[in-house]
Amino acid sequence: MNLNKEFWENKYENKDTGWDIGYISTPLKTYIDQLDNKNIKILIPGAGKGYEPIYLHEQGFKNVFVVDIAKQPLDLILKKSPNFPKERLLQEDFFNLELNGFDLILEQTFFCAISPKLRPNYVSKMHSLLAKKGKLVGLLFNFPKTEKGPPFGGSKNEYVKLFSNLLTIKILEKASNSILPRAGKELFFIFEK
Structure with a gap:
């Protein structure tokens, strides 16, 4: 399966967005709500329906970037939040992104949507x-x-092996406040460079 730009554009076009829960996920909202510094540089890979970047923008975070290979989700963010800085909505392949220096990158159903072969990348x-x-x-x-994804799944042991070579694992535990359909199936994590 080729998870390319056309694949994702078709998903949005056909409203085949089963990952969409209709609002910002509770574990991420809880994490965001305890952040004090509104000037930190934040990246969200994979826009989805834009709940996280829009929420951050509404809470006064001034330096939020979103990267997505598809155009439709970025347009949706602007439609829902016309004041969101357009220049921070980046339509490109995440793996080609040349910006860096992010203080925080928020992961919400992006990792599970890429081919497992790309996980080391x-x-x-x-x-x-x-x-x-x-x-x-x-x-x-x-x-x-x-192999029948996305989502492709994974396990705590796999994630420890995968991430611990380059990042320090601060937290990797079962999310205590997942939405009901995902209860017991999500791990909340904080990894640090």
């Missing part, structure tokens, strides 16, 4: 995008890996 790309002491924070699915 994901880790090294995240490492290169983060500032020193920058954090990669979010949710990873905790169910058996499958």
